[in-house]
Amino acid sequence: MRVLNTTRLALEPQTADHADAMFAVMSDPAIYEFENEPPPSADWLRQRYARLETRCSSDGSEQWLNWVIRIAPSQLIGYVQATVYPDRHAGIAYELASRYWHQGYAREAVDAMIAELASAYGVRQLSAVLKRRNHRSLRFLERLGFTHSTRGEVEADECLMVRPVAIDTRSSGA
Numbered sequence: 001m002r003v004l005n006t007t008r009l010a011l012e013p014q015t016a017d018h019a020d021a022m023f024a025v026m027s028d029p030a031i032y033e034f035e036n037e038p039p040p041s042a043d044w045l046r047q048r049y050a051r052l053e054t055r056c057s058s059d060g061s062e063q064w065l066n067w068v069i070r071i072a073p074s075q076l077i078g079y080v081q082a083t084v085y086p087d088r089h090a091g092i093a094y095e096l097a098s099r100y101w102h103q104g105y106a107r108e109a110v111d112a113m114i115a116e117l118a119s120a121y122g123v124r125q126l127s128a129v130l131k132r133r134n135h136r137s138l139r140f141l142e143r144l145g146f147t148h149s150t151r152g153e154v155e156a157d158e159c160l161m162v163r164p165v166a167i168d169t170r171s172s173g174a
Contacts, residue, residue, distance in 0.1 A: 007108065025097045066080075092127070
């Protein structure tokens, strides 16, 4: 994994050293309107991040790619992540502190991650699972070109969104 730079952001490979700053980000109650709950402590988050630093599942079949999102030079505002499967499909997720919503940061970060997934990891299909009631995330994914899918199993209160990843032939010399 490498650092991904955009116009306003740096996406850094997530490590246990990010836990303290990310604990503050992940403690934003607005993030949990539809599901989950904040991490119980910075130590818990540090241990989780340390496990994820392996960057792969125990059997080696999945790549776990996690980046923290930084507004240069210091402020962490959230994360983007992808699980890359052997069939060149990736499940993605993202989370930003609510004070950074509606400013284009999520779009900039997810676009950078998708470009990296395509060019460095050969990903050709993306998916995201979200709660049906989460209309903000649903609209965001639709703006990114995701569409509803009936393939795959999700909980009754969830929906699965998918999107192909275009191959950029300009960079391959074709």
